[in-house]
Amino acid sequence: MEDRRTECSILVGAGSKPTLPTLPALSALPALPTLPTLPESEIRSQTCVIDTTETGQIRHFSLLPDSYSGQTHRSAPTQGRHIGLPLPQRVVFLDRDGVINKKLEGDYVKSYDEFIFLPGVIDAIKKIKQKGLLVIIITNQSGIGRGIMTEDDLASVHEQMLADLKKEGVTIDAIYHCPHLPDIGCDCRKPKDGLFKQALLDFNIDIKNSWMIGDEQKDIDAGKKAGCKTYLLSKGELLIEAIELVTIQA
Ligand SMILES: [Mg+2]
Ligand SMILES: [Zn+2]
Numbered sequence: 001m002e003d004r005r006t007e008c009s010i011l012v013g014a015g016s017k018p019t020l021p022t023l024p025a026l027s028a029l030p031a032l033p034t035l036p037t038l039p040e041s042e043i044r045s046q047t048c049v050i051d052t053t054e055t056g057q058i059r060h061f062s063l064l065p066d067s068y069s070g071q072t073h074r075s076a077p078t079q080g081r082h083i084g085l086p087l088p089q090r091v092v093f094l095d096r097d098g099v100i101n102k103k104l105e106g107d108y109v110k111s112y113d114e115f116i117f118l119p120g121v122i123d124a125i126k127k128i129k130q131k132g133l134l135v136i137i138i139t140n141q142s143g144i145g146r147g148i149m150t151e152d153d154l155a156s157v158h159e160q161m162l163a164d165l166k167k168e169g170v171t172i173d174a175i176y177h178c179p180h181l182p183d184i185g186c187d188c189r190k191p192k193d194g195l196f197k198q199a200l201l202d203f204n205i206d207i208k209n210s211w212m213i214g215d216e217q218k219d220i221d222a223g224k225k226a227g228c229k230t231y232l233l234s235k236g237e238l239l240i241e242a243i244e245l246v247t248i249q250a
Contacts, residue, residue, distance in 0.1 A: 088206035091173075092128045092246065093196065093223065095214035096139035099239055101161075103215070108143030110153055112160040120240030122168050127243050129170065134203065137175040138195045138212070138222070144179035151179065174199060191218040196226035211246050213239065 097103040102116040109115050128135050143149045158175055165172060176195040178188040188194035196212075199205060212223025215233045223230040231246055233239070 088204050089134050090132070090206050091134040091136050091199070091203070091210040091228075092243075093136050093138050093199070093210065093212040093226075093228065094239070095190075095212075095216070095219045096137050096175075098215035099213060099233065100137070108141070108148055109157055110143065110149040112157050115157055115161060117164075118238055120238050122165065122170055124238075124240040124243045125165070125170050125172070126168075127240075128246075133210075134173040134205075135171075136173050136199055136203075137177075138190065138199070138219075139175070139177045140189050140218075141177045141179055142181050142189070145181035145184065154179075174202065190214075191221035191225070193222050193225040196222065196228075200226075213242060213246065 094100060097109065100118065100121050101109065102118055104114060107114075125135055141149075141154055144151060144154060154177065162172060176188075176198055178186060178190070178195060180186040180189055182189060186192070186194070188198075196207075200207065207227045208229075210228040211231060212219060212226070212228050213231045213233065214220060214223070217232065220230045220232050229246075231242055233242055
């Protein structure tokens, strides 16, 4: 396939649409209105990559590193990983608590010593990656909105989790979290699908052939809203038990 990707700079921030360069095809870019709203102080130039079809239609658009440093999406991925991968990628989206690590009933994982991997989860993620699918975590973390933990606490938990996975040769492609309280009406807390939309901006995703696996109905509702297949873990069911079904069907 001919490489039609173009790199250019755009301005992001302040809730306005990014300022577009004079690339004609960009005027029709559907992804732009959903770019995150950043504080005034964070308006800046970002590099983006545009992938166009032969007729100049936008196939995909993504921002390069550090594009989403707004509060809500601080742990968004740090790379346009699909670059060099022209075809849409299948993804297994995973909820975190109750799927990857032991859920603390009535509490939040505030530090890594409270984070316990569920049995078989590392092998499960390995299997997904071996089948060529991306792994993206989509997690509600309202402990931040409640003031029980901070964004830094969460970032530290995820850094250590990723480091432990790396020791096992496993990588996670991205982690998206919602820090908001349930009643605040944000667009990112599951069962809303805002975090999926974010992932769709950052990666070139074949959403119809992707999966959301969670242990609660709101995970499933969010996945369905985003347009992917879903799998609800039954009580006590482990990811490793579900993954064969999911990756074979994918
Ligand atoms: Mg859960
Ligand atoms: Zn949110």
